[in-house]
Amino acid sequence: MNVHEQELQILLVEDNPADAELTLDALREGHLVNQVQWVKDGAEALGVLLDRGPDSAVVNNRLRLVLLDLRLPKVDGLEVLRALRADERTRRLPVVVLTSSHEEIDIARAYDLGVNSYLVKPVESEAFMKTVNHLGLYWMLLNKLPGETK
Amino acid sequence: MNNHRDEEINILIVDDNPGKRSALETVVSGLGFRVLTAASGQEALHLLLAHDFAVILLDVNMPIMDGFETASIIHGRPRSEHTPIIFVTAISTTDDERFRGYRLGAVDYVFSPVMPEVLRAKVAVFADLYRLRRGAVRQVEQLATMNEQLRKEVAARYQAEEALTRSNADLLVANRELEAFSYSVSHDLRAPLRAIDGFSRKVITHYGDQLDDEGRRLLQVVRDNAQRMGQLIDDLLAFSRMGRREMELRPVDMEAMVKGVVEELRAVEPQRVIEFALAPLPRARGDAAMLRQVWLNLLGNAVKFSRQRPVANIEIGGRAAGGELLYWVKDNGAGFDQQYADKLFGVFQRLHRQDEFEGTGVGLAITQRILHRHHGRIRGEGQPDAGATFQFTLPLPALDDPRPEGETS
Numbered sequence: 001m002n003v004h005e006q007e008l009q010i011l012l013v014e015d016n017p018a019d020a021e022l023t024l025d026a027l028r029e030g031h032l033v034n035q036v037q038w039v040k041d042g043a044e045a046l047g048v049l050l051d052r053g054p055d056s057a058v059v060n061n062r063l064r065l066v067l068l069d070l071r072l073p074k075v076d077g078l079e080v081l082r083a084l085r086a087d088e089r090t091r092r093l094p095v096v097v098l099t100s101s102h103e104e105i106d107i108a109r110a111y112d113l114g115v116n117s118y119l120v121k122p123v124e125s126e127a128f129m130k131t132v133n134h135l136g137l138y139w140m141l142l143n144k145l146p147g148e149t150k
Numbered sequence: 151m152n153n154h155r156d157e158e159i160n161i162l163i164v165d166d167n168p169g170k171r172s173a174l175e176t177v178v179s180g181l182g183f184r185v186l187t188a189a190s191g192q193e194a195l196h197l198l199l200a201h202d203f204a205v206i207l208l209d210v211n212m213p214i215m216d217g218f219e220t221a222s223i224i225h226g227r228p229r230s231e232h233t234p235i236i237f238v239t240a241i242s243t244t245d246d247e248r249f250r251g252y253r254l255g256a257v258d259y260v261f262s263p264v265m266p267e268v269l270r271a272k273v274a275v276f277a278d279l280y281r282l283r284r285g286a287v288r289q290v291e292q293l294a295t296m297n298e299q300l301r302k303e304v305a306a307r308y309q310a311e312e313a314l315t316r317s318n319a320d321l322l323v324a325n326r327e328l329e330a331f332s333y334s335v336s337h338d339l340r341a342p343l344r345a346i347d348g349f350s351r352k353v354i355t356h357y358g359d360q361l362d363d364e365g366r367r368l369l370q371v372v373r374d375n376a377q378r379m380g381q382l383i384d385d386l387l388a389f390s391r392m393g394r395r396e397m398e399l400r401p402v403d404m405e406a407m408v409k410g411v412v413e414e415l416r417a418v419e420p421q422r423v424i425e426f427a428l429a430p431l432p433r434a435r436g437d438a439a440m441l442r443q444v445w446l447n448l449l450g451n452a453v454k455f456s457r458q459r460p461v462a463n464i465e466i467g468g469r470a471a472g473g474e475l476l477y478w479v480k481d482n483g484a485g486f487d488q489q490y491a492d493k494l495f496g497v498f499q500r501l502h503r504q505d506e507f508e509g510t511g512v513g514l515a516i517t518q519r520i521l522h523r524h525h526g527r528i529r530g531e532g533q534p535d536a537g538a539t540f541q542f543t544l545p546l547p548a549l550d551d552p553r554p555e556g557e558t559s
Contacts, residue, residue, distance in 0.1 A: 018345035025352070071337045100340045102387065103333055123340055123380030125348040125373075 009035035009140065012067045013045040013080065014098075019121065023067065023098070026132035032140055042075025046083055049090055058089050061147070065139045068115075070099040070106055078109055085114045092146055094139055098132075159277050160201050163187045164194040164220065165209040165238065170262065174207055174238065177266045178273050191215030195223060198230050204280030205273055207260075210239040210251070221254045232283075234276050238262055325394065332390045339383050347376040378510075382498070385512035389497060392516050397437040397523060401547060404431040404445075404477065407438070408466055411445045415453050424453060424462040431468040432475055435547035440520045447513040448479045448540050454507055455538065456483030474526075474546055480539040485532040494530050517542075 010032065014020040020038050027033045039045045049058060049066070066084070070077035077097065084090040096117040097110050110118050119135060122128045161183045165171040171187050179185055186201065188194040191212060206224065210217035217237055224230050234257040239247070251259065257276075260269050350373045358366060405428070412426050434441065449464065456462035459482055468477035486494070486501045493499045495518040500511040514530075521528050525545050532538035 016341050016345075018349065019341060022344065022348040025348075100338070100344075101333075101336045102384070103336050104391075105333075121340075121344060123343045123347055124377050125344070125351040128344065128348060 008037050009062055010037070010065045010067065010136075011045065011048060011063060012036055012038045013040075013042065013072065013077065014038065014067070014069045015040050015072050016069070019069070022125070022128060023132055026129045027136050029129065030133045030136040032136045035140075041073040042077065042080045045072075045080050046075060049080075049084060049093075050087060052089075058093070063093060064143075064145065066093060066095045067098050067135075068095055070097060070101060070110075078106075078113060081110065081113045081115060094143065094145070096135055096139065098135075159183045159280060160203045161185045161273060161277070162194060162197060162201075162203045162206040164189075164191065164206065164212075164217070166190060166212045167209070170209070170238075174264065174269070177264065177269050178207075181270060181274055181277070183273075183277060191217070191220035191223075194220055198224060198227070198233075202229070203233055205276035206233060206235045207238055207269075207273075208235050210237050210247070218250055218254055221251070225254065234258075234279070236260055236272060236276075238264065328390065329394065332387055335383065336387055340380055343376045343380045343383075347373050347380075350376070382510050382512075385510045385516075386497070389512050389516050389519065392440070392443075392519050393523075395440070397440065399435055400438060402434045402436055402438050402441055404434050404441070404468065407442055408445055408449070411442065411449055414446075415449055419453070422453075422457070422462065423460065424456070424464060427463070427465045429465075429467040431466070431477065432470050433547065434475055434544045436524045436544060437520075440523070444517050444520050444542065447517045448542075451513065451540075452479050452481035452483065452538075454483075454509070455485070455502075456481045457507075459483065470546060475544045476541060477544070478539055478541040480537065482537040485534050485536050485538045486530075487534050488532060491530055491532070495528070 010027070012020060012023060014023060017040075020040075024033055024036065024038065027036055037048065039048060045066075045068075049063075051058065068077045068080060072080070075083075077099070081095055081097075084093060084095060094116045095114075096119060097106075097115050098119050098121060099106065100121055101107075102120055107118050117135070117139075119131055122131060161178055163171055163174045163178070163185060164187070165174065166189055168189070171189065175185050175187060183204070186197055186203075188197055192215060194206070194208070208217045208221060212220070217239075221235050221237075224233060224235065235254075236258045237251050238260050239251075240262060258272060260272065350369045354361075354366060354369050361369070408428060408431060412428070416424065449466070452464045453462065456464065463482045465480040466478070467480075468475065470476070484502065484507070490501050493501065495514050496511075497515040498511045499515075500509060502509075514528075518528050521542050521544070526543045528540065528542040530538060530540045
């Protein structure tokens with residue numbers, strides 16, 4: 001799903017199409033779906049996030065949130081996170097890990113690399129919808145980013 | 151120095167003249183040594199085959215084999231090469247002869263007729279030397295034996311250590327494989343279930359009006375089972391984690407811990423009437439988070455299986471007994487048939503139907519695993535419809551264990 005660069009506010013990095021569809025369903029319920037771009041692996045994610053062209057969402061300060069799966073083809077989620085934190089433009093970009101893993105080691109590594117939040121996708125679909133809904137509302141409406149205080 | 155029987159010291163007198171021989175024997179016989187005599191060099195050599203001597207009194211002038219010849223043969227044998235020889239000779243012996251004797255290893259001369267005190271004193275000195283030397287030799291032998299034993303022990307220990315290192319390495323590999331396995335279970339096994347549940351829900355939401363009740367019920371069965379499978383996977387992973395997790399051993403205030411767990415359980419089902427009878431509990435030593443899990447599982451079971459009672463009675467107690475700590479949880483719930491007691495602690499083993507009491511059958515397996523890791527044991531007793539009692543043990547904490555933090559009494 002590609003959105004116009006002008007509207008891109010959320011980047012969903014997810015290789016599993018079923019999970020992606022369910023996530024987009026939940027964001028749609030929260031009326032956030034038009035602002036989402038879905039990429040299917042870590043390399044593609046870095047392509048979008050580290051793009052420094054004139055239309056880049058990052059350059060234009062529109063991107064507000066990255067939803068990041070951990071187990072990804074090519075470049076895994078933690079590598080994406082590391083690259084984002086190493087780059088001046090994306091150092092402070094909110095990144096929420098949205099994954100299947102309860103493993104302590106993943107949680108600890110993600111926080112060591114500077115993740116903003118870590119959520120485990122519930123199997124039960126009502127709980128899953130609620131989780132994605134809440135996180136969309138929180139990060140898109142409530143959360144303040146640097147440079148937004150007038 | 152005392153003379154024990156087995157520490158006997160031998161003296162040999164060699165003289166062809168019976169009169170002189172018995173005279174010498176008389177002189178040295180009062181010293182407490184065993185005195186042997188020989189009438190010729192040959193006889194002396196014969197005795198040397200069977201005995202060791204502290205000193206030999208050797209007549210120089212003997213027929214066939216004289217004293218010098220005898221001495222040279224004696225000192226030619228390794229076993230007697232250091233045996234001291236005192237030559238007994240006439241006062242007229244020339245210096246030349248005496249030097250010959252010394253070259254042959256004579257340690258001394260006495261001149262006949264002998265002065266008894268002089269001879270006794272000399273023999274006594276050699277006997278002392280012999281005794282010291284024999285003691286030293288024995289010590290050396292003992293040391294050699296001990297050394298050999300030590301060497302064997304070290305070798306055995308080294309082998310054991312190598313075996314241990316090997317099995318440790320095997321364990322590490324197995325552990326890593328297990329970790330990789332549960333890591334991929336954690337990541338990959340839940341995703342399809344999420345899709346099954348999520349897409350079934352989408353069908354019900356978007357196409358529910360095109361289905362009849364039975365169609366909707368069937369989809370709900372699919373969803374229920376996907377969710378149950380998710381729960382099973384989560385519990386299995388929790389069980390696996392409990393076995394691998396590093397433990398932090400600290401003093402634990404079990405009573406405070408149980409009070410906290412009881413409050414937590416009450417809050418889950420506030421509408422129920424549950425009487426907890428909590429007796430004072432001895433402190434334990436262990437991993438607090440893991441021991442809390444033990445109480446949560448046992449008390450949670452007691453609460454769950456007493457659900458059908460108008461008033462649930464749950465007793466919690468503990469004491470030090472038989473060199474260990476013993477704790478128990480007793481309820482008046484559904485109980486179980488004692489003949490299935492050995493199945494209680496198996497993974498996914500359940501003694502109740504899913505439609506009676508929910509659960510995956512992992513809680514008690516986790517509980518047992520935690521207790522085993524603490525070198526404790528657990529057992530359960532029950533009777534159908536007459537409640538269950540679970541008892542577990544933990545090792546007594548060391549006496550110098552500090553009290554849990556934040557306590558003053």
